[in-house]
Amino acid sequence: MKRVERDPEKFRYVFSNKFSPVLEVKPGEEFTLETEDAFGGKIRQNTDLPVPQRLPGLHRMPPYLNPLVGPVYIDGAERGDLIAVDIHEIEPQDQGVSVVISGFGPLADSASWPDCHGPYTRVLQYERGATGNFRDGRVIFNERLSWPMAPFMGCIGVAPDFEEVSSLVGPYDGQAVGGFGGNWDSREVKQGNRIYLPVYNEGALLYLGDMHASQGDAEWTGVAVETRGELRVSCQLVKGKSVPYPRIETPRSIIQLNNGRPLERSISQAWIWMMSWLVDEYRFSQIDAYQFISCCPDARINVYQMIPDNWYTVGVEIPKAYLM
Numbered sequence: 001m002k003r004v005e006r007d008p009e010k011f012r013y014v015f016s017n018k019f020s021p022v023l024e025v026k027p028g029e030e031f032t033l034e035t036e037d038a039f040g041g042k043i044r045q046n047t048d049l050p051v052p053q054r055l056p057g058l059h060r061m062p063p064y065l066n067p068l069v070g071p072v073y074i075d076g077a078e079r080g081d082l083i084a085v086d087i088h089e090i091e092p093q094d095q096g097v098s099v100v101i102s103g104f105g106p107l108a109d110s111a112s113w114p115d116c117h118g119p120y121t122r123v124l125q126y127e128r129g130a131t132g133n134f135r136d137g138r139v140i141f142n143e144r145l146s147w148p149m150a151p152f153m154g155c156i157g158v159a160p161d162f163e164e165v166s167s168l169v170g171p172y173d174g175q176a177v178g179g180f181g182g183n184w185d186s187r188e189v190k191q192g193n194r195i196y197l198p199v200y201n202e203g204a205l206l207y208l209g210d211m212h213a214s215q216g217d218a219e220w221t222g223v224a225v226e227t228r229g230e231l232r233v234s235c236q237l238v239k240g241k242s243v244p245y246p247r248i249e250t251p252r253s254i255i256q257l258n259n260g261r262p263l264e265r266s267i268s269q270a271w272i273w274m275m276s277w278l279v280d281e282y283r284f285s286q287i288d289a290y291q292f293i294s295c296c297p298d299a300r301i302n303v304y305q306m307i308p309d310n311w312y313t314v315g316v317e318i319p320k321a322y323l324m
Helices: 263-281 286-295
Strands: 002-004 023-025 031-035 068-074 082-100 120-127 138-140 146-148 152-158 181-183 194-198 206-214 225-238 247-249 253-260 300-306 312-319
Touching (some): 002 023, 031 206, 082 152, 253 263, 263 312
Antiparallel strands (some): 031 225, 082 120, 082 194, 120 138, 152 206
């Protein structure tokens, strides 16, 4: 099986079509990528604080965080096609880290919560699960609290048409991350799920990075359990088909993503795109789709990322039981 090993010299911090591929694969061919944590592996203990002296990339604008592995060239992919990225396995490695960065986050200047201003680092250890791996184990928060591992990839996307887009926030002016993907921090980009991405360049030029061991809804501080690890994926190719914005298919549901602000606009647009999906592929009439998403108690809104005054990622979800 083809593999891209972890190499800091080859990390990228933008989604771009200007880099040579690190790997070339055929549709359906499985391959393995080794990724680094959001901080480039430079924070390893509680005394390693997220400050520019340790993380020189914090001086950049946008900051150099969330290193990506890629691009991966998919044979036969052309502009106007669709790739379906199947995530077969995600395995966090070693340990996790979560930080509070000074000047960043919803409580950065709160007089009521001075302990939350930062800089602050918390290293989180892992327990292995029944399989002997971390992916079905537990995250240890402190001596009192722990929870099941829930790993996923925070960044996934293909190269956009002509611009370079940061792996940290997408377009830095606060507008929506493009239809090519980006830093969604959606917990549904996980093992067993399929992510649909429209193609804008020959070979698609796929990037992945920013693994999380777990994350709460909205990732309110802007940082979850960041971790290095490896993942095994493959890409199917759908010729001559596109979608307005990336989608996710799980064994039990379909999810339409969106990213941008304000939050209510992102949700409304995601529902409109979901209606189109229901009409185009699941034999719904327009009026049925419109009323169904408003009436069905299992039509859900997921807010994956909602960092105040920054960027929001949402996913509207319909169970497959209603699509038969």
